[in-house]
Amino acid sequence: MIYLDNSATTRPFDSVIETMARCMRETYFNASAAYRPAVEVERAIRACRQAIAAQVGAQEEEVYFTSGGTESDNLAILGVASLLRQPANFVCSAIEHPAVLETIRRVESMGHEVRVMPINRFGVVDLEACASLIDEHTALVSCMQVSNETGAIQPVEQIARLARAKNKNVRVHVDGVQGFMRVPMQMERMGVDLYSLSGHKIHGPKGIGALVVKKGVRLAPQMTGGGQEKNLRSGTYDSPAILGLHQAVLEMGQRRAEIDRLRAMKARLWSQLAKAEGVRLNGLPVDDPCSAPHVLSVSFEGVRGEVMRNALEGAGILVSTGSACASHKQKVSATLRAMGLSTEQADGTIRISLGMMNTMEEMDEAAAQMIALHKQLQAFRRR
Numbered sequence: 001m002i003y004l005d006n007s008a009t010t011r012p013f014d015s016v017i018e019t020m021a022r023c024m025r026e027t028y029f030n031a032s033a034a035y036r037p038a039v040e041v042e043r044a045i046r047a048c049r050q051a052i053a054a055q056v057g058a059q060e061e062e063v064y065f066t067s068g069g070t071e072s073d074n075l076a077i078l079g080v081a082s083l084l085r086q087p088a089n090f091v092c093s094a095i096e097h098p099a100v101l102e103t104i105r106r107v108e109s110m111g112h113e114v115r116v117m118p119i120n121r122f123g124v125v126d127l128e129a130c131a132s133l134i135d136e137h138t139a140l141v142s143c144m145q146v147s148n149e150t151g152a153i154q155p156v157e158q159i160a161r162l163a164r165a166k167n168k169n170v171r172v173h174v175d176g177v178q179g180f181m182r183v184p185m186q187m188e189r190m191g192v193d194l195y196s197l198s199g200h201k202i203h204g205p206k207g208i209g210a211l212v213v214k215k216g217v218r219l220a221p222q223m224t225g226g227g228q229e230k231n232l233r234s235g236t237y238d239s240p241a242i243l244g245l246h247q248a249v250l251e252m253g254q255r256r257a258e259i260d261r262l263r264a265m266k267a268r269l270w271s272q273l274a275k276a277e278g279v280r281l282n283g284l285p286v287d288d289p290c291s292a293p294h295v296l297s298v299s300f301e302g303v304r305g306e307v308m309r310n311a312l313e314g315a316g317i318l319v320s321t322g323s324a325c326a327s328h329k330q331k332v333s334a335t336l337r338a339m340g341l342s343t344e345q346a347d348g349t350i351r352i353s354l355g356m357m358n359t360m361e362e363m364d365e366a367a368a369q370m371i372a373l374h375k376q377l378q379a380f381r382r383r
């Protein structure tokens, strides 16, 4: 099997699985308990906080563990909205993941206004339009770091700068689920107040993530209870998952040089697909510095994405038609439509996403299969 759906989730590193199994077997203590073995678990949790903080230019006290990207996005947005005493406006891009978009819709139903930043034909937020949407009543601007559908790296630093020039009290949230550890993030320098990340996109466990909250940014908790995370988030620490996440961060860090290998694999795959007729790359050129190293959106003329995906599955290659969370809804991608693709082009799109376990040989094999299947399916369609 060739697994090319790493933006949906990644296979955990063996070292992650071993770390988690060891934790469940040997150090299963509640990290909040007072005895020594529990204190050691607490120490290990702290080491994970430090590792995450070091990756994003933050302090360890600024890292709050959550159940993943979705919860982090909810906590950032609702955490800001719940503290507002007067109607305000919330700005987000047109291509946010449902974890942001649906949450922003909830904020709208709380009486606040939602303003949507358009994107250009490459799937990148239009900065001029962004500037015109932000004003002194903007409470939060939320923009993803990397598009889960096209891999376009968003200009979050410029957005943060524009936002603060218009309103010094604005909060800037970045959904970094597809960017964390594959695209650099320095919160302090880039002016980011809130950063969401998730374990299972970096070969770590599912169901664990973090929201990094810069000091001085106030949020209302959305889950109350024992107050484990300095009262911002409650619940017994999922220590196996946190230790697994730590291991994933460590191994991704050790293999940082391989991010260039991801980029080279993506370029190789596209260079082969580009030779075939009727195959279109959506978004930025693969060698553009704003194209993330691991995501590729490709349309096959005359063949529906679903049909292509199923045929590829038959050949042992797993890809998705859009983002995994939206694909079961069978809707045409709003991102691709916003980039100006026709319904037919958007409908004929598959997303290919790479991870640290893919190889160059797999790129050659996948490209050959895609080209052959495209030809076969097109011929079938004409009959």
Ligand SMILES: Cc1ncc(COP(=O)(O)O)c(C=O)c1O
Residues within 6 Å of the ligand: 007, 008, 067, 068, 069, 070, 071, 073, 097, 099, 144, 146, 147, 148, 175, 177, 178, 197, 198, 199, 200, 207, 209, 323, 325
């Ligand atoms: C950009 C983005 N944000 C948020 C999420 C949700 O993250 P999680 O699966 O950890 O809840 C995803 C998952 O695909 C994503 O791609």
